[in-house]
Amino acid sequence: MSEQDDESTESMRSNATGSVAFVLTFGDFDDQSCRVIVVDWWGVGGQLRSQYSPCWRLIRVDPMSRVHLFEFNDQSWLPEAWRRYITEYLQFMLEHGPFDELPALIARVVDGADEPRIVDLCSGSGGPWPTYLEEPLTEFEGVEVLLTDLHPHREAFERIERRTEGRATGHEAPIDATDVPADVEGRRTIINGLHHFQPEQARAILADAVEKGVSIGVFEIMDRRAVSLIPLVLIPLFVLFLTPFVRPFRVGRLLWTYLLPVIPLMIFWDGLVSALRVYSPEELRVLVADFDDYEWEIDSVPAGKGPQRITYLIGEPQRS
Numbered sequence: 680m681s682e683q684d685d686e687s688t689e690s691m692r693s694n695a696t697g698s699v700a701f702v703l704t705f706g707d708f709d710d711q712s713c714r715v716i717v718v719d720w721w722g723v724g725g726q727l728r729s730q731y732s733p734c735w736r737l738i739r740v741d742p743m744s745r746v747h748l749f750e751f752n753d754q755s756w757l758p759e760a761w762r763r764y765i766t767e768y769l770q771f772m773l774e775h776g777p778f779d780e781l782p783a784l785i786a787r788v789v790d791g792a793d794e795p796r797i798v799d800l801c802s803g804s805g806g807p808w809p810t811y812l813e814e815p816l817t818e819f820e821g822v823e824v825l826l827t828d829l830h831p832h833r834e835a836f837e838r839i840e841r842r843t844e845g846r847a848t849g850h851e852a853p854i855d856a857t858d859v860p861a862d863v864e865g866r867r868t869i870i871n872g873l874h875h876f877q878p879e880q881a882r883a884i885l886a887d888a889v890e891k892g893v894s895i896g897v898f899e900i901m902d903r904r905a906v907s908l909i910p911l912v913l914i915p916l917f918v919l920f921l922t923p924f925v926r927p928f929r930v931g932r933l934l935w936t937y938l939l940p941v942i943p944l945m946i947f948w949d950g951l952v953s954a955l956r957v958y959s960p961e962e963l964r965v966l967v968a969d970f971d972d973y974e975w976e977i978d979s980v981p982a983g984k985g986p987q988r989i990t991y992l993i994g995e996p997q998r999s
């Protein structure tokens with residue numbers, strides 16, 4: 680097979696785990712010389728990988744697969760203030776939501792560590808960490824957390840550092856989850872973050888942990904079942920009701936929530952899209968299929984008393 684064929688096959692595989700994808704071929708698909716075209720037509724900036732198409736043939740359409748639509752929070756043009764409105768709301772929800780099973784699950788990432796230190800990737804405004812480290816939660820006794828993000832919310836990190844008396848600190852410089860500097864040491868977590876990445880990048884995040892030999896835990900408190908998607912229509916009402924309780928107090932947040940309700944609509948859209956993007960356990964298994972030196976635990980469990988489920992992946996180097 681030529682290099683291009685390899686690339687096409689690879690893109691077919693990664694897209695097959697990703698958005699709804701048309702895989703188009705010409706010639707005999709079993710023939711080594713066949714060319715493959717993958718059109719990721721739901722993805723923003725869909726990908727057309729190969730250019731051979733005398734007779735297009737549709738060989739795979741999976742309407743239930745992961746859909747990677749546009750999210751406001753992902754846009755580099757989004758003003759910092761708006762990113763904060765979104766992530767501070769998410770942080771509030773993670774702290775107060777009925778996700779009782781989450782702490783014990785996350786704590787398993789540092790099971791058996793002598794000096795338990797977590798490098799939290801895609802931290803946003805800190806997710807559940809302030810509560811987990813501040814309250815007398817035995818799961819995280821002695822655990823230290825480094826909060827990181829591609830767009831570090833330094834003000835939130837400093838607030839959390841004060842609130843947790845230094846057990847959580849923030850990394851000042853941006854950290855790209857797909858390429859964590861080697862000197863940023865610790866077992867890794869990503870909470871409600873992996874769905875931001877297309878399959879190739881998501882795989883790169885896992886590959887980076889494997890390459891550096893560190894454990895990694897991925898947790899998503901969303902899934903694509905109808906029972907989880909339907910209640911999302913209530914998000915705008917939740918935002919309207921909860922905004923006065925979200926900290927810190929920001930005049931902009933009030934104006935853009937009650938005068939012109941842009942924030943509730945943005946959070947609604949991002950919430951819905953996030954749920955549609957979440958990797959299922961089967962898709963996570965495909966992402967890690969090549970990382971044989973690691974033990975992977977992948978599952979979906981109830982998050983607490985509500986209908987939400989936590990889809991999770993915990994990977995650690997195989998003990999020989």
Ligand SMILES: C[S@@+](CC[C@H](N)C(=O)[O-])C[C@H]1O[C@@H](n2cnc3c(N)ncnc32)[C@H](O)[C@@H]1O
Pocket residue numbers: 752753766769770773800801802803804805806807827828829830854855856857869870871872875
């Ligand atoms: C849903 S938000 C925050 C999730 C947060 N862990 C929580 O629980 O509230 C996802 C975060 O991922 C960050 N992000 C996006 N792309 C990233 C990348 N390549 N590397 C690191 N962080 C990234 C965004 O800046 C955003 O803060």
